[in-house]
Amino acid sequence: GAGVSQSPSNKVTEKGKDVELRCDPISGHTALYWYRQSLGQGLEFLIYFQGNSAPDKSGLPSDRFSAERTGGSVSTLTIQRTQQEDSAVYLCASSSGVEAFFGQGTRLTVV
């Protein structure tokens, strides 16, 4: 595709449920990032994938959060047992070099 695609664009879930957020990066981009943006706040780093290297998971806030990237392309961010503080916009970005290009984000609301 022309850009980074994220799905769903909006997700409302009940507290305690698991959710999966999907990111389709730009074709050929070897680097993929997940960030979280809470209402009116800046960007919080979550996880970074680069090629076949072990991902940098240093930003994942708890063991309820996990992410995988299959075949060096599509990535899924999974949040288990969601809590209200998980409500945020989850942004995915991909890069083939220096700058990164972002998707439109998934707005997650935990009720």
Add this chain to the structure above:
Amino acid sequence: AQSVAQPEDQVNVAEGNPLTVKCTYSVSGNPYLFWYVQYPNRGLQFLLKYITGDNLVKGSYGFEAEFNKSQTSFHLKKPSALVSDSALYFCAVRDGGNFNKFYFGSGTKLNVKP
């Protein structure tokens, strides 16, 4: 440690006037610097970057930014603001010697009034 500071939460400017959005950074290696813009309910859109070379870099929509190594700054500028420039602007840095994650500032809301 890498970090970015955007000292102004909000910048107000009249249409047609020049604008500046400030950014300072801290990075252990060579800084790769970026500006992104975010419109309401949208993702971040890349505006411009500095890697090396000329300290004044030009980007999309008439924006430019000036790299100042001694002041560790990378301020975003535009000679004549438009109402449509009103948005949230983020400065970001990467360590050029250790390609890894981007570090973002907290964002500056730009309001351009007609």
